[in-house]
Amino acid sequence: MSAILRREEVRLMELRHAGLPLMERAGQAAAGCAARMLAARQGCVLVLAGPGNNGGDGFVLARVLREQGHEVIVACLAEGAQMPPDARQARAAWQAAGGQVVSEFVGSNWALIVDAIFGIGLKRPPEGRYADWIARLSQMSAPVLSLDVPSGLDADTGRVLGAAVRASHTATFIAMKAGLLTLNGPDHCGELSLHSLDLPAEAAPGRVLGREFFAAALLPRAANVHKGLFGQAGVIGGATGMVGAALLTARAALMAGAGRVYGGVLDAGGPVVDFMQPEIMLRAATDLHLLCSALAVGPGMGLSEIAAQQLRRAVAFSGPLLLDADALTLLGQSPQLQSALARRDVPAILTPHPAEAARLMQCATSDVQNDRVSMALEMARRYQSHVVLKGAGSVVALRDGRWLINTTGNAGLATAGSGDVLSGLVLGLLAQGWEPALALAAGVHLHGAAADWLSGQGVGPVGLTASEIAPAARRLLNMWLVQGEG
Ligand SMILES: NC(=O)C1=CN([C@@H]2O[C@H](COP(=O)(O)OP(=O)(O)OC[C@H]3O[C@@H](n4cnc5c(N)ncnc54)[C@H](O)[C@@H]3O)[C@@H](O)[C@H]2O)[C@@H](O)CC1
Ligand SMILES: [K+]
Structure with missing residues (x-):
């Protein structure tokens, strides 16, 4: 590497x-x-x-x-x-x-x-x-x-x-x-x-992100297994008008191999079943138990008081936690949540795009973009978390000061819901027990590689839809599990 x-x-x-x-x-x-x-x-x-x-x-x-x-x-x-x-x-x-x-x-x-x-x-x-x-x-x-x-x-x-x-x-x-x-x-x-x-x-401390970084976690599945071994992934998000974001995350977690996926939606009149993916167990966010193996919070969650309550509940969750989208905006506004996050034993994962990073760092988006590596490292330090700063050449900054730049992916990923899918892929790996730094790096690399594979088939970069990313990622992940470092 x-x-x-x-x-x-x-x-x-x-x-x-x-x-x-x-x-x-x-x-x-x-x-x-x-x-x-x-x-x-x-x-x-x-x-x-x-x-x-x-x-x-x-x-x-x-x-x-x-x-x-x-x-x-x-x-x-x-x-x-x-x-x-x-x-x-x-x-x-x-x-x-x-x-x-x-x-x-x-x-x-x-x-x-x-x-x-x-x-x-x-x-x-x-x-x-x-x-x-x-x-x-x-x-x-x-x-x-x-x-x-x-x-x-x-x-x-x-x-x-x-x-x-x-x-x-x-x-x-x-x-x-x-x-x-x-x-x-x-x-x-x-x-x-x-x-x-x-x-x-x-x-x-800086490396190009390649498969060898997370190769040790690419373990093919044994024959004698059951779904309980692959964890329970929880997603909290999906306020009125944005339920699709939470579904995209939940579906991606399922396709990354999570044993069971629960979706907690904030929309009171939201769907009780995802007919495209009925394996996902949907319920009101307030009814989602936090006994899951890993939790992702934020896709389509909105900035309401109920959303803030859910975020406070999630930050207190002791297992692997990923914060995305509106959860990042709420986090940027709350010093109490920030210090609770920094005290966590298991580092949280933050997945901001540049505008969300600017909110987390209380600066302009142009300041973030002017030095993406330094900003990602500073975010990781300030929030004591692992961070991916998304965008062309996503920068992964780990809590211990190491950093990676991903080289997979293309402009097709600049589409609505693409970030929700990334969160779901990382969540699915976390639920299966991947160490957070490896899950984040693998999810980022896989998400980009899936888009590259799809573009190679003519599915993008123009018109690539977020829903198409997870099935392609599943295909690649299964190949990687067989090939190892490859
Ligand atoms: N020093 C070494 O041991 C080696 C250096 N190497 C080469 O050397 C490069 C670095 O060399 P330098 O440090 O001399 O830097 P550069 O050659 O990149 O440029 C510096 C020169 O450009 C001038 N300059 C800078 N900005 C300017 C601007 N906006 N308008 C007009 N002039 C400007 C500076 O006054 C200076 O003369 C590397 O990128 C690499 O290509 C390689 O040969 C490998 C070994
Ligand atoms: K040059």
Whole structure:
């Protein structure tokens, strides 16, 4: 499972290995990507080199491609003397080999454009002619290879600083960066490849969320079992007009394997049976006993006094607890509930989307989105819970400070009820005795993988409905249980 390093962690790693020819290795690795992208394409390669070490990587790549017989031009606005030592050396080696450096590029008929303008060193919007280059790149039809980070993208947060390159492929070095995986990163990176530059893997609190994280919990079912072994899942939600949200959660819990599922609805005139899924035992929320193995509270629950009462009852429940949707809004308004939550032995799971996270953190949604990893970690710390901050590149922050970014899923999940299904999948795993951190990570990964599988069948991303996610997730989960880590 790949480590994700923040900018400062990458810098420390570079310092620790300063004696190694890292820029040479980075340029060589990127030249391999470039050669694959060029394949049979004829014509000249344009390398846009910035003023720092990202530009230096570009000079190494240019030299290697030229040695392989490709025609290459490097455009660089900085003077050699203004560049940092490694980049200066790479530029000198390029020129010593007969390579040309120009200060401007004309024409648009390139076989490949290499974006070596800015890497992890960019912290403010690109200015002047660099901004101009990025704007011009967006109008060109040639494939673009970005080195380390698409220029203009913040490597830690995935924010576009002004404007950013939209790459066909991004070759990133040493370790994965959060900004490539969350917010605007996935829309700008194209295909993503990681090149470790032969540095040893490091222990880091951030990881890419893969199946190996929860593989130990993927245990195939024995033959001699009964439903009582797979837990009782309880759902509280479904105020008037929103009963469907609670049903989506309950159905997903059933399809994730919970032995029995109880639905406690707040709508006094609500249904007594779910005719699409009659296995679910429906009743008034006030009649739902809390002897269940795991509880999810919030889908379609509303913000009424009865909803608040139900939430207070749920926070006192000692088993695994997931809070979603309206439960999060109510939680954000109540210091008493917050301290009760923080005192729980079993950490609760919070599943906010960015607007709900903003309510939990008493800030603007844009503040949440501007640094999703830091915000998810701060929420986990403040609420002493495991958190998933949903959205492109969902960030899972665990109570102990570890964090994960999920890479499954697609825009099809941006549909009504999708979050209710996620809650149900996690709830179903919790009911079966999965440890909360593993249930959350697995649920998030599975939910995204189900959407990817459905999109591969033409069911989405456009028009994917939340009801379709749980049956697809059930199918994948059964495959994973047989395959293990796979
Ligand atoms: N240091 C090392 O050991 C290694 C560094 N590597 C490369 O080096 C990159 C980091 O290098 P740097 O720290 O030099 O940073 P960058 O090359 O990403 O950019 C920093 C340079 O851009 C300028 N700059 C920043 N923002 C600007 C803006 N908005 N407008 C105009 N100029 C701006 C800075 O003044 C500085 O000159 C990595 O992303 C990676 O590509 C790799 O070669 C691997 C090894
Ligand atoms: K770049």
